[in-house]
Amino acid sequence: MRLASRLTAIKPSPTLALNARARALAQAGEDVVSFAAGEPDFDTPQFIKDAAVEALRTGFTKYTATAGIPELRAAISEKLRRENRLGFTPEQVLVTCGAKHALYDLFQALLNEGDEVILFSPYWVSYPEMVQLACGRPVVLETREEDGFAPDPDALRRALTPRTRAVVFNSPSNPSGAVISRDRLADLGHALHHHDCLVVTDDIYEKLLYVEGPFINVTNAAPFLAERTVVINGMSKAFAMTGWRLGYAAGPRALIAAMQTIQDQSTSNAPSMVQKAALAALQGPADVLAPMVSEYRARRDLFVEGLNRIPGLRCRLPEGAFYVLPRISGLFGRAFRGTPLTSSVQVSELLLDHYRLAAVPGLPFGAEGFLRLSFATSRANIEKGLKRLGEFVAELE
Ligand SMILES: Cc1ncc(COP(=O)(O)O)c(C=O)c1O
Known part of the structure; x- marks a missing residue:
């Protein structure tokens, strides 16, 4: 079958693929430990479910x-003002089918062929693919583990060209869990002062912070960027609502209108009863999150400590999100049952095939030499998975 040529460079999501394989093995009765999930293992809070049920019961289904x-656009506008100190009117808010689709709408609305979008690696796997799907060119700036994965403002300055249309920030980050400090964000913001490009801040992990708050994004640190900032966020990670598919974008009026046109001709609105549930979530008690965050923090500590006890692995303590990103390149060159280890993809495959451990390779995140492990799973699972990982490493020649 002949398919659209713009798809030739696009890869399917490796995290979704690994998850599907791990799930299929588990369904076939295998004892799989999965660190692949990019979603909270907590259930959606009951009062949010109740709001959706009430919407269904009263026929809010059109x-x-x-x-x-x-009322949801107004609640998001109010949330951004109250929690993020950012001024977006309700008309500057677009409700989408997940933050992922907000990003998709954004790149489709913004980019012409060959336009550049600056990403910092390690990056979320979908950014480069979505940019390319919009015929844009991802420009990747590497960050270093030794610097806490904080981007370098001078490197950013050097990477800007007349074709740079946007720079994407994601702190806390998927996959590194790194949080960029206020001072560094301010320096990065200053690097963009005289360059007329859009600032995209993907704040989806804003609530999952293990350092002293408050959450700060690049525009909080460099307020002169406000007029050309697009905030991307959603309900998935903060309210354990991944399957509900509800996200949003807030940004310059003309851009939001263009994104809305794309949505008019593609998904139309996000599901009506889910919008009611999101409204309840945003207006509900703030403390529903506190027990989840404290449990994540305990799991993170357990995980990082356990990883650093395995010879040849090294893992920094992430300040946010629910991922650890241990360095495994120290194992490269050693052999598993006669085969030398050379890549994160290979290690990931060996772990699933021989130890029934699902660990996402760093490569598709621009982080070769690392594995991305999610701690959105129980402490018992973390301990069991650490044991398997330790046994795998002990088996290496
Ligand atoms: C950095 C980042 N942004 C956006 C998303 C999309 O979230 P959703 O579409 O579920 O709202 C994810 C999900 O994994 C993510 O990790």
């Missing part, structure tokens, strides 16, 4: 305005 119901 199309809504593409951009979302007015």
Whole structure:
């Protein structure tokens, strides 16, 4: 079958693929430990479910305005003002089918062929693919583990060209869990002062912070960027609502209108009853998150300590999100049952095949030499998985 040529450079999501394989093995009765999940293992809080049920019960099941119901757009605008100190009117908010689709709408609305989008590696796997799907060119700036994966403002300055249309920030980060400090964000913001490009801040992990708050994004640290900032966020990670598919973008009016047009001609509105649930989540008690965050923190500590006890592995303590990114390149060159280890993809495959451990390779995140392990799973699973990883390493020649 002849397919669209713009798809030739696009790869399917490796995390979703690994998850599917791990799930299939588990369904076949195998004892799989999975660190592949990019989603909370907690259930969606009951009061949020109740709001959706109430919407269904009262027949709130029809199309809504593409951009979302007015009360939800207003609640998001209010949330951004109250929690993030950012001023976006409700008309500057677009409700989407997940933050992922907000990003998709954004790149489709923004990019012409060959336009550049600056990403910092390690990056979320979908950024480069989505940029390319919009015929743009991802420009990747590497960050270093030794610097806490903080981007270098001078490297950013040097990477800017007349074709740079946007720079994407994601702190706390998927996959590194790194949080960029306020001072560094301010320096990065200053690097963009005289360059007319969009600032995209993907704040989806803002609530999962293990350092003293408050959460700060690049525009908080460099407020002169406010007029050309797009905030991407959603309900998935903070409210354990991944399957509900509800995200949003807030940004310059003309851009949001263009994104809405794309949505008009593709998904239309996010599901109506889910919008009611999101409204309840945003207006509900703030303390539903506190027990989840403290449990994540305990798991993170357990995980990092255990990883650093395995000879040849090294792992920094992530300040946010629910991922650890241990360096495994220290194992490269050693052999597993006669085969020398050379890549994160190979290690990931060996771990699933021989130790029934699902660990996502760093390569598709621009982090070769690392594995991405999610701690959105129980402490018992973390201990069991650490044991398997330790046994795998002990078996290496
Ligand atoms: C950095 C980042 N941004 C956006 C998303 C998309 O979230 P959703 O589409 O579930 O709202 C994810 C999900 O894994 C993510 O890790």
